[in-house]
Amino acid sequence: MREFVVQQNQSHSVLITGSTSGIGLAIAHCFARAGHHVMLHGLADNETADALRAAFAGYPGNQGFSSADIASEAGCAQLVADTREAIGNPSILINNAGIQHTAAAHEFPSDKWHQILSINLSASFFLCRELLPAMRAARWGRIINVASVHGLVASENKSAYCAAKHGLVGLTKVLALENADHNITANAICPGWVETPLIQPQIEHIAREQQIDLETARAELVGAKQPMARATSPDAIGELALYLCGDFAGTITGAALPVDGGWSAQ
Structure with missing residues (x-):
């Protein structure tokens, strides 16, 4: 137990996908303020990337940035390689990247369907598959999948998004079961409306x-x-993610935690 507590209190390397704005950026700031090493990620130009690095330069931990396109398995592998080079092997993975397109199912474009499933669901699987062996070897890891209230309930015109987010909640539960005996937790955060641009x-x-x-x-x-x-404030999602990686959340795993103002309680 003593070894476990010491490991929990140390700084960790954290990979956060889709962290150039909105929820992902708020999560990144929360972890950086807490002293963790943070890998930022998103499809950003050099100017935006430089501005992000400058914004995080005052934090105590190290930081890096990757613009790897995680719509493909190869892009996910590239992101992991970039992360290991910049801040070391991440023991905390936060799958936040996501895109949206709305249309009735009978009119939904096939390219948008595949794109949403690739980024919102498959990327999370590929990144987990890449990082879990090292987490299991270290007997410590935290996986947080930023799903959505649409991983719990449905809305019209969001067939691909709801399918992906429901799938992400299911993936989270499987990861929790498979890795419970290695001190690795996997949880999904399911926001409703969040105050973003x-x-x-x-x-x-x-x-x-x-x-x-x-x-x-x-x-x-x-x-x-x-x-x-x-x-909900994006910072509230960040603080919840930080809590799930802290001392008192060691037995919270396989959960889909709604932060939705009662939306899914109806």
Whole structure:
């Protein structure tokens, strides 16, 4: 038990996919502030990458950045290689990268279906497969899959997204069972509406259509699905991820944790 506690309290190398903005970036800041070594990832140009490195330069741990395209198995392998070179072998993997496209199932473009499944689900599997052997050898590891409330419930026009996120929750449970005896936990965080730039166009559209102010439009958008009609802060997702890698979460595994204002409780 003593060896376990010491290992928990040390700094770890953390790989966070899709961490150039939104939830992923908030998670990265939370782990960097806590003293961990952080690998940032996303499809970003050199200027954006340099700005990210500068933003993280003041933290105590090391950091790196990769723009590997994780839509393919080879891209996932490249990301792992880039991470090991920059910050060492990651003992914490946070699969956050995701994309979205909406259309009715009978009209859903096949290229969008394959792209969403590749990035939102398959990439998480390939990265876990790459990193689990080292975690198992070290007898310590943490896998956090940022799924969605749409991994628990469905919405119209989101067949690929819901399929991928439901699959990610299922993958999480399998990983938890297979690695429980190696002190490796796997959990899914399932956010509802999160206060990121992605929701702003929808808020502005409602405000224009109904000729209401932005705050009223925000409450209407969020409240249409969530009994608690306010969006979650990205930092709240980051702090939950950090908690799941801490001392008191060692027996939380295989869980799909909704952070959705009561959406999935209905």
